[in-house]
Amino acid sequence: MSDESQELGITESKSHKPGEWYAEVVQKAGLADYAPMGGFIVTKPRGYALWEAIQDALDGWFKETGVDNVYFPMFIPESFLEREKDIVEGFDPEVAWVTQGGHDELEERLAVRPTSESIIAPFMADWTRSHRDLPMRLNQWCSVVRWEATETKPFFRTKEFMWQEGHTAHATDEGAWEEVWTRLSQYEKVYEDVLAIPVLRGKKPEHDKFPGADTTTTVEALMPDGKSVQGATSHNLGQSFAEAFDITFADENEDEQTAYTTSWGLSWRALGALIMTHSDDQGLVLPPTVAPTQVVIVPIWQEDTKDDVLEYSEAIASDLEEAGFRVELDDRDERNPGFKFNEHELNGVPLRLEIGPYEVEDEEVTLVHRPDNEEAVEDRDEIVDAVDEHLAEIYDKLYEAAEENLEENVREAHSPEKILGTIGQHGGYVKTPWCGDEACEEAIKEKIAAEIVMQPLTDEGGTTAGEVPEPESDECGVCGDPADEIAYFAKSY
Numbered sequence: 001m002s003d004e005s006q007e008l009g010i011t012e013s014k015s016h017k018p019g020e021w022y023a024e025v026v027q028k029a030g031l032a033d034y035a036p037m038g039g040f041i042v043t044k045p046r047g048y049a050l051w052e053a054i055q056d057a058l059d060g061w062f063k064e065t066g067v068d069n070v071y072f073p074m075f076i077p078e079s080f081l082e083r084e085k086d087i088v089e090g091f092d093p094e095v096a097w098v099t100q101g102g103h104d105e106l107e108e109r110l111a112v113r114p115t116s117e118s119i120i121a122p123f124m125a126d127w128t129r130s131h132r133d134l135p136m137r138l139n140q141w142c143s144v145v146r147w148e149a150t151e152t153k154p155f156f157r158t159k160e161f162m163w164q165e166g167h168t169a170h171a172t173d174e175g176a177w178e179e180v181w182t183r184l185s186q187y188e189k190v191y192e193d194v195l196a197i198p199v200l201r202g203k204k205p206e207h208d209k210f211p212g213a214d215t216t217t218t219v220e221a222l223m224p225d226g227k228s229v230q231g232a233t234s235h236n237l238g239q240s241f242a243e244a245f246d247i248t249f250a251d252e253n254e255d256e257q258t259a260y261t262t263s264w265g266l267s268w269r270a271l272g273a274l275i276m277t278h279s280d281d282q283g284l285v286l287p288p289t290v291a292p293t294q295v296v297i298v299p300i301w302q303e304d305t306k307d308d309v310l311e312y313s314e315a316i317a318s319d320l321e322e323a324g325f326r327v328e329l330d331d332r333d334e335r336n337p338g339f340k341f342n343e344h345e346l347n348g349v350p351l352r353l354e355i356g357p358y359e360v361e362d363e364e365v366t367l368v369h370r371p372d373n374e375e376a377v378e379d380r381d382e383i384v385d386a387v388d389e390h391l392a393e394i395y396d397k398l399y400e401a402a403e404e405n406l407e408e409n410v411r412e413a414h415s416p417e418k419i420l421g422t423i424g425q426h427g428g429y430v431k432t433p434w435c436g437d438e439a440c441e442e443a444i445k446e447k448i449a450a451e452i453v454m455q456p457l458t459d460e461g462g463t464t465a466g467e468v469p470e471p472e473s474d475e476c477g478v479c480g481d482p483a484d485e486i487a488y489f490a491k492s493y
């Protein structure tokens, strides 16, 4: 290996040093850089393209289901933030404040939004007069700031992060529940059908729900290192925000009623989960659904075959482009094919087409799958259909590997020693009966930093909260007291 290709390639191992490996993939695959201020990152074009792919999918589904996009200020007056006490208490330690504008001290300090309920709700109150104004469904794509003093991990842990936040108001509790489940299903779909990551749906335990919420629902994804990622959350806020901000309306009898509200969000942590789930020691691995380049064509020529090989390659590139694929023909003169292979592997291009004089002569194309180097030879005449099929196969491979990881890593345990031992040895989720007391979570958390990441639900998707299913054993896996709930413990990002 030349020095140059060593510098280009990944040097850390995913299985031995997942943290270092992840940081290296993010930088070397050109997704993000570290900003001069701790806790902030710069998203580069290839990283931003991935975020846009998620945006495109979700935004389309939101609009098909009655959501309008809006934009609210990034600053929230302190007095607004204070109107819902749980929000203040929940976010207070993480809020960044603006106290000065130009040379003047501000009369009221302004919070840089940690989330926007407190600035959106008062306007929803203004805009809601009658039951005919409901449901009201607003969403904004923006960034928020939460001043956590932890180590920077691109897309997983940054003080500022990109997300979407949806905010809705409804005439009935049932309407709010339908909304919560609709959004949770769309989050599940973006993970499973766009990012090739299976997720578990459930709710957060009472003590870990969103400040002010009645219920927080979540989709959780299991990473190959055994830690869970909270993929997105959808909250039923009940009437607490509507009461704090006077979101009321006249019902059909002209009686004043208080609305029910929800909020829901997915952040660029989804990108972190995407990178972490599929990538390997050669670099980034992407499902074709989101890859900025889906197919790279690498022509392999000698001086005497160059013209023929290039002409053949260009014709294939143009056929594929016309069919709607995102294609790159890498005809750089100054790089040899081996260098190009490594570079496109590092960047996660899902499918490589290799074209040399033999392919030209036999009217064929050699195809190589990024995730496992599987090779195939296809007829030139049927290349468009073949590429379509191979990309679908690559998606399935990635999904199936992630699904296997999830299925193999949900285990049961019925004592604190077993819970600790199982998570310590295998990572993943440990399912256990739970009495509902936060102290039992604490007992596990202080030993191995694993917590209750979710509780499964029955009856979900309807117009109610859904019930946590009855555990098979009726003793809490931690304290042995009577248990009527099930909890999933895991370490998490």
Ligand SMILES: [Zn+2]
Pocket (backbone or CB within 6 Å): 434, 435, 436, 437, 440, 476, 477, 478, 479, 480, 481
């Ligand atoms: Zn207990």
